[in-house]
Amino acid sequence: MKMGWVILILALAMVGCTSRSTARLKEQNAFLAGQNTVLQQQVQTAPAFPTVTVVGPVRNSTVPWVAGLTLAQAIATAGYLDANEPKEIILTRQGENAKLDPAVLLNGVVIPLEAGDLVQIH
DSSP states (O other): OHHHHHHHHHHHHHHHHHHHHHHHHHHHHHHHHHHHHHHHHHHHTOOSSOEEEEESSBSOSEEEOOTTOBHHHHHHHHTBOOSSOOSOEEEEETTEEEEEOTHHHHTTOOOBOOTTOEEEEO
């Protein structure tokens, strides 16, 4: 009789674990669906003007591109949020990546950007 109770308790415990994992999976799927919806809305409402995208600890990842826009200006316009200096900056232009040392910007080197550039701050 005791063995029957133990099996029943173990079976109930396993059902509870399955329910929790199923619930987590549903939560993850709902989260991803929400993210996809937001991304689709962003694509549909993408600005008609040229931009530069800045990814990393910034307030605004989309920076309007204007002739003469520099990397330092784009990072400042994006609103860099981290209290520490970046360790690395990667500039992607037409599918090609260039790793940049952030110290270069502090030394006053001007790096011009082009419309469609992607700046990743790490």
